[in-house]
Amino acid sequence: MATARKTAPVAAEASKTPDARPVPFRGHVYHVLPTTEWPYDALVAFEDGRIASLLRLILVDGDHEKLLEAKLKVGEIREFISAMQGSLGIEGN
DSSP states (O other): OOOOOOOOHHHHTOOSSTTOEEEEETTEEEEEOOGGGOOHHHHHHHHHTOHHHHHHHHBOTTHHHHHHHTTOOHHHHHHHHHHHHHHHTOOOO
């Protein structure tokens, strides 16, 4: 008897955007643009600490909407930002 093949959730959530970087967080994989592809507005938002504006600009493949649907609290968003920085190789706070 043949058994069904299981697909890993991460593979099912591959990005449609070339060069997007995966950010695994709480059982989901979000995708962000690599820093070399950020629009200037994203860099300004990052430096000014405007996190919501930054995420809106760099999350791809509908992942900004997915993040909104997760209804995360501010502390959880901070954890997400730390995970994102790790995925992108960004150092600092």
